[in-house]
Amino acid sequence: MEKDLVIGIDVGGQTSKCGIVDARGTVIAQTVIRTDTCDTVGPFIAELAEALTRLIAEAHAEGRIRGIGVGAPNGNYYTGCIENAPNLKWGRERVEFAKLLSEQMNGIPVSLTNDANAAAVGEMTYGAARGMKNFIMITLGTGVGSGIVINGEVVYGHDGFAGELGHTCAVRHNGRQCGCGKYGCLEAYCSAIGVARTAREWLEMSDEPSELRSLDRITSKDVYEAAKDGDKMALKIFAFTGRILGEKLADFIEFSAPEAIVLFGGLARAKEFLTEPVLEAMNANVLPLWRNKVKLIYSSLKESDAAILGASALAWEL
Secondary structure (H helix, E strand, O other): OOOOEEEEEEEOOOEEEEEEEEOOOOEEEEEEEEOOOOOOHHHHHHHHHHHHHHHHHHOOOOOOEEEEEEEEOOEOOOOOOEOOOOOOOOOOOOEOHHHHHHHHOOOOOEEEEEHHHHHHHHHHHHOOOOOOOOEEEEEEOOOEEEEEEEOOEEOOOOOOOOOOHHHOEOOOOOOOEOOOOOEOEOHHHHOHHHHHHHHHHHHHHOOOOOHHHHOOOOOHHHHHHHHHOOOHHHHHHHHHHHHHHHHHHHHHHHHHOOOEEEEEOHHHHHHHHHHHHHHHHHHHHOOHHHOOOOEEEEOOOOHHHHHHHHHHHHHOOO
16 A cells, blocks of 8 residues: 555644644644653653554554654754753653654654744745745744744754754843743743743732733733733733844844744734734844845644644655
8 A cells, every 4th residue: 555644743842733644735634642741751652652553543544654754842853853852841851752753653764853843844835935935934832943944945054953043042131041041032031931921020020900910820821811801911911022022033034034934833823912013123123124024924824734734744755
């Protein structure tokens, strides 16, 4: 039987999304498992392999899987390893992820890349960046990831780790400590965790009325819902977040002169509150050469599909 299907896996800090994809780019079956319930990689790989085996059976795809592509935080395309991923409980050391998963899946070949790079490939192939050869993908989720595409190719650098724009410094003095250990990283402010942290800090620093005060554990979704209700503090939090993001996007534009910046991920759902402050700060801080020239667009793919499709594209090359 012809091996006419591949699997794409998006490993996130909280969940991992898995899908079986055909040659037309249709996700014909998918499932989700928790990433954050295992403290070591062995049990996670076993649980992932079990979920994939079950998914293959449900899709009647036995013997048809050509390969598996994986997008993961700090995933190295060259080595197949996840290295020092601060948002993965089991990923803080060097993990031979591709090798371990292939062994669990009875030898099906596995290719690995950074999760944001996978999302960029998915967007370039199937989404809002289709036809673009120069763009930057920014993923706003548990962390802040990035995929840089220049002349139609993802930039990996000499060691496979190029494009960690979320860990460039956004606040130079007295910046928050990031999960990576550095201070002032973009991720510490413009991720879902960063937005929730801003909310908690601002509530402690002021007596300003806000519906967020009634919540025991604030998430970025709570801030979004409050902003939709017109909560003034929530609106100011998104304005603050958008300004920081826009200032950094100006730096990124000056690095690679992209046609567009593509925003993707859970936090990008708040685009009605982010777009104006992001564009204002971006164009105020970029050289006149690029002012009002670089487009800010949002992923046109379903959040679950973009990274799955991008990761699956790796598997067609196996």
